[in-house]
Amino acid sequence: xxxxxxxxxxxxAAEAGRDFIRDIVKADLDSGRIKQxxxxxxxxxxxxxxxxxxxxxxxxxxxxxxxxGRCHLRFDDTNPVKEEQEYIDAIxxxxxxLGFDWGEHLYHASDYFExxxxxxxxxxxxxxxxxxxxxxxxxxxxxxxxxxxGKNSPFRDRSVEENxxxxxxxxxxxxxxxxxVLRAKIDxxxxxxxxxxxxxxxxxxxxxxxxxxxxxxxxxxxxxHGQSDAIETITHSICTLEFEDHRPLYDWFIANLKVPxxxxxxxxxxxxxxxxxxxxxxxxxxxxxxxxxxWDDPRMPTLAGLRRRGVPAEALREFVKRIGVAKxxxxxxxxxxxxxxxxxxxxxxxxxxxxxxxxxxxIENYPEGQSEELEAVNHPDxxxxxxxxxxxxxxxxxxxxxxxxxxxxxFFRLSPGAEVRFRYAYFITCKEVVxxxxxxxxxxxCTYDPATKGGNAPDGxxxxxxxxxVSAKDAVPAEVRVxxxxxxxxxxxxxxxxxxxxxxxxxxxxxxxxxxPSLKDAEPGVPIQFERQGYFCLDRDxxxxxLVFNRTVGLRDSFAKEVGK
Ligand code: ATP
Ligand code: MG
Numbered sequence: 221x222x223x224x225x226x227x228x229x230x231x232x233a234a235e236a237g238r239d240f241i242r243d244i245v246k247a248d249l250d251s252g253r254i255k256q257x258x259x260x261x262x263x264x265x266x267x268x269x270x271x272x273x274x275x276x277x278x279x280x281x282x283x284x285x286x287x288x289g290r291c292h293l294r295f296d297d298t299n300p301v302k303e304e305q306e307y308i309d310a311i312x313x314x315x316x317x318l319g320f321d322w323g324e325h326l327y328h329a330s331d332y333f334e335x336x337x338x339x340x341x342x343x344x345x346x347x348x349x350x351x352x353x354x355x356x357x358x359x360x361x362x363x364x365x366x367x368x369x370g371k372n373s374p375f376r377d378r379s380v381e382e383n384x385x386x387x388x389x390x391x392x393x394x395x396x397x398x399x400x401v402l403r404a405k406i407d408x409x410x411x412x413x414x415x416x417x418x419x420x421x422x423x424x425x426x427x428x429x430x431x432x433x434x435x436x437x438x439x440x441x442x443x444x445h446g447q448s449d450a451i452e453t454i455t456h457s458i459c460t461l462e463f464e465d466h467r468p469l470y471d472w473f474i475a476n477l478k479v480p481x482x483x484x485x486x487x488x489x490x491x492x493x494x495x496x497x498x499x500x501x502x503x504x505x506x507x508x509x510x511x512x513x514x515w516d517d518p519r520m521p522t523l524a525g526l527r528r529r530g531v532p533a534e535a536l537r538e539f540v541k542r543i544g545v546a547k548x549x550x551x552x553x554x555x556x557x558x559x560x561x562x563x564x565x566x567x568x569x570x571x572x573x574x575x576x577x578x579x580x581x582x583i584e585n586y587p588e589g590q591s592e593e594l595e596a597v598n599h600p601d602x603x604x605x606x607x608x609x610x611x612x613x614x615x616x617x618x619x620x621x622x623x624x625x626x627x628x629x630x631f632f633r634l635s636p637g638a639e640v641r642f643r644y645a646y647f648i649t650c651k652e653v654v655x656x657x658x659x660x661x662x663x664x665x666c667t668y669d670p671a672t673k674g675g676n677a678p679d680g681x682x683x684x685x686x687x688x689x690v691s692a693k694d695a696v697p698a699e700v701r702v703x704x705x706x707x708x709x710x711x712x713x714x715x716x717x718x719x720x721x722x723x724x725x726x727x728x729x730x731x732x733x734x735x736x737p738s739l740k741d742a743e744p745g746v747p748i749q750f751e752r753q754g755y756f757c758l759d760r761d762x763x764x765x766x767l768v769f770n771r772t773v774g775l776r777d778s779f780a781k782e783v784g785k
Contacts, residue, residue, distance in 0.1 A: 239545035241279065241486055245287055245456055254455045257289030260327075261315070262445070264296045265307035265429075267500040268515040268522040269314045271536065271557070272491040278540040279488070280458055281320040292452055293322035297330045298444045300428035308429065310515070314523040318533050325452075329444045330430045332451055336439050337391065339447060339477045340402060340420055344383045348476055349420060350376055351386040352403050359401075362408075363416050370408035370416040390423055393436035397423050404443075406472060414469045418442055446470040450479035457483045460490040461549060491543065492551040495705040495712065495779065496521050502718045511722060512706070518759075518770050519706040519726050529703065530747055530757030530772030535564040554705070555779035562773055565755040569747040570598045570605055573643065573688045574735040574769075576700050576753060578617035580692060581664040583648065586614040591691070594644045610736055612645050615692035617734045618664075619752075622687045625653055625661060632684035634664070641686040643751065647672040688751045695734035698767035701759065702728040704778070739767070747772065 248254045259280040263269060269277075284291035293315060297303050315322070343349035352375045354362065364370035378386075387402055389395065402421040410416055420443040427433050449457045457470075464487045474482055492498065498521060506512050506520070515522055518529035526536070539560035543552050573596070591613035599605035618634065627635040634640050639649040645668075652665035671678050675686070708723035742748060742758045750756050754774035761768045 239488075240547060241456070241458060241488060241545055242283060242286070244486060245283055248455070249287060256455075257283060257287045258292070258453055258455045259284050259289065259458060260292040260294045260449065260452060260454050262294045262296045262329075262448075263311050264299065264302075265304065265311060266299065266302040267307060267504050268310050268520075268524050270498050270500075270503065270521045270523065271493065271496070271526065272498040272521075273314075274318060274523060274536050275491040275540050275543070275545075276458070276460070277315055277318055277320060278537055279545060281315075281322075283456070283458075289455075290325060291320070291322060292325040292327055292454070294327040294329065294448060294452070296441065296445065296448075297328050297428070297430065298438050298441060300424065300426040300438065303429055305429050310524060314527075317527060318523065318536060327448075327452060328430060329439075329448050330428060332444070332448055333431060333435060333439070335451065336444060336447055339479075340439075340443075341384065341387065342477060343404065343420075344387060344402075345380055346476070347380060348405050349383070349402055350378050350405055351383050351390070351400050352376070352417075353400050356398060363413065364408070366413070369410075370413075372408050373403075373417070376405065376408075376417070387421075390421065390437050391435070393425065395423055397425055399423060402437075404469075404472070406469075412465055412468055414442070414466050415472070418469055442466055442469050443473065446473050446483065446485070447477065447479060449483040450474060450477075450481050453481040454483045457485045459485060459487055461487045461547070462490075463487055487547070489546045489549045492549065493521070493557065494551055494554045494710045495707050496554060497707065497712050497714055497718060499714045502714055505718065506706075509719075511719065518701070519703050521706075528760065529770050530565075530745075530755060531561050532564050532568065532747065535561040538564065551711070553779065555777045558773050558777060558779065562755070562775070565747050565749065565772065567601075569749040569755050571596075571600070571749045571751050572736055572739055573610065573690055574698075574700075574733060574739065574750040574753065574756070575617045575619050575688065575690050575695075576702075576730045576733045576750070577620040578732060578734045579620045579623055579661065579664065581616045581618055581648075581666055581689070583614050583616070583666050583668045584651070585667045588614060590614065591693070596644045608738055610644060610738075611691040611694040613691045613693055616642075616689045617692055617695060618687055618689045623650070623661065623664060633687055634685075639669075639683050641672075641675050641683045642668075643686050643688050644675065645673070645689070646670070646675070647677060647683055690734050690736050692734070694737050696737055696740050696767065698733045698735050698739070698769055700730040700733040700756070700769045700771065702730060702771045704728065733769070735767070735769075742767070742769075749775075 245257050261277050261280045281291045352373045354373050362371040401419045403417040406415045408416045419440050421437045424438045467485050470485050516524035516528045518525050539557050593609040594612050595607050596610045597607055623634045624631050634650050636650050639647050642648050647669045648666050650664050650666050654663035656662045704726050706726045707721045709721040712721040744758045748756050755772040756769045759768040759770045
């Protein structure tokens with residue numbers, strides 16, 4: 221339980237519910253600099269959203285809610301090569317699921333292509349932008365390095381007329397990809413590489429999900445983003461720290477264009493999690509190279525994957541609140557996320573009994589053909605959840621792990637001669653072990669004490685363990701998928717090396733689980749605790765006659781165990 225202490229240790233900071241960005245927003249409202257706060261969440265539709273995006277979504281939508289403003293959902297769809305309608309649909313679904321509503325404020329950077337183009341011509345006319353014919357290699361070399369200034373392009377001093385002519389012909393599609401770019405004319409000697417005549421437009425003959433083949437040139441992120449913010453009268457443009465060095469460029473465009481408002485950019489630390497990769501490029505590779513079964517594979521850190529795994533949206537919001545918003549990058553313990561999930565599920569999930577790795581057990585003194593119904597509590601802390609009936613009979617299944625033929629001293633569960641309590645039922649004693657030809661235990665022969673019905677002995681004798689079970693005759697078969705971290709390295713390498721850090725045991729399929737019959741009626745999206753095992757939910761791979769359950773999270777911190785190994 222060490223992690224519970226560690227995780228709850230962080231609650232204090234989060235309960236304040238305040239951070240430096242909220243402080244800035246509050247100050248801007250108090251001083252009258254702004255009348256209403258307007259934020260945006262600006263995903264590029266080139267992949268599914270992940271838990272890192274959840275941090276940004278909760279921050280942007282959360283601020284709008286808390287301060288009576290609004291938050292836009294804007295697709296930053298400026299790179300048609302990697303963007304797809306599937307991603308656009310998935311992103312909308314995921315933001316809604318997380319509990320946020322953009323109302324009528326759904327926008328696309330591509331809605332602004334015409335305005336952005338007109339502003340680019342304005343910059344050319346002002347002598348502040350030029351068409352560069354250098355090859356991509358020449359441009360790279362002439363950009364300089366962190367320690368060396370860049371060199372001016374030989375095309376930097378073209379006339380306004382020539383620039384306008386070339387830029388219009390770029391738009392008209394006269395040149396092949398990569399032949400020319402439009403660059404802002406700022407300062408090739410700047411200490412900030414982003415200000416060394418950054419590219420504003422590149423030629424790209426590609427079909428765009430929204431604008432089709434209307435455009436042959438596409439704006440760069442740095443040129444599109446701030447101006448899109450200005451068009452939407454975004455007041456606080458919140459992004460992750462790697463854009464801090466881009467802020468002077470953001471401000472340069474806003475200052476040099478006749479934009480309708482003056483947004484400001486603020487940077488916060490992105491979410492990093494142990495055992496987790498949050499690079500869209502790597503996540504895309506995991507899907508494409510079939511290391512996982514798709515974007516919503518329950519091992520993926522995507523919102524679609526987490527949802528399918530059974531993680532409630534509330535747990536994500538709570539987790540994000542707890543980690544807070546800081547200005548320095550750090551890595552959050554994945555155990556802390558699990559803790560938040562467990563906390564919500566402990567409150568919301570009804571309890572059921574399920575045996576994941578069954579071992580048959582026969583109660584010799586229980587009459588053949590007889591059975592009885594026992595009363596089981598649906599939620600120990602919520603009487604309103606009620607009770608249900610469970611069947612008990614002569615043949616049961618218990619968990620293989622709950623039996624040991626030669627137990628060590630501290631093993632209190634079933635072993636030859638030992639007596640334990642069967643949850644909601646009786647005290648049961650193991651009399652005999654039946655083995656197959658290979659020496660494997662295949663069945664236990666036991667007796668029960670009828671006087672212990674309900675779980676207590678009238679003579680006051682005690683047992684040290686209570687185990688779960690299901691009635692063999694009534695049990696429902698199911699496949700249970702147990703997920704372990706997708707990466708076995710706490711700090712998985714991104715980049716090309718990611719595959720080397722994959723955990724070969726990230727998915728364990730238990731094909732022969734036995735569930736109590738009420739689980740036949742389980743519904744997708746409704747969490748259930750399998751007593752003593754963890755939290756589970758029905759997977760969408762289920763069909764009539766074939767139930768499939770996902771383990772959302774175990775009852776104990778799996779990452780702490782990992783470290784202790
Ligand atoms: P890329 O730009 O490489 O495709 P990205 O993860 O930055 O990937 P975007 O779609 O641009 O993806 O992200 C949308 C928003 O989510 C951005 O404002 C970005 O700063 C924010 N974001 C992305 N990753 C994280 C993260 N790990 N933690 C917090 N915010 C994030
Ligand atoms: Mg990005």
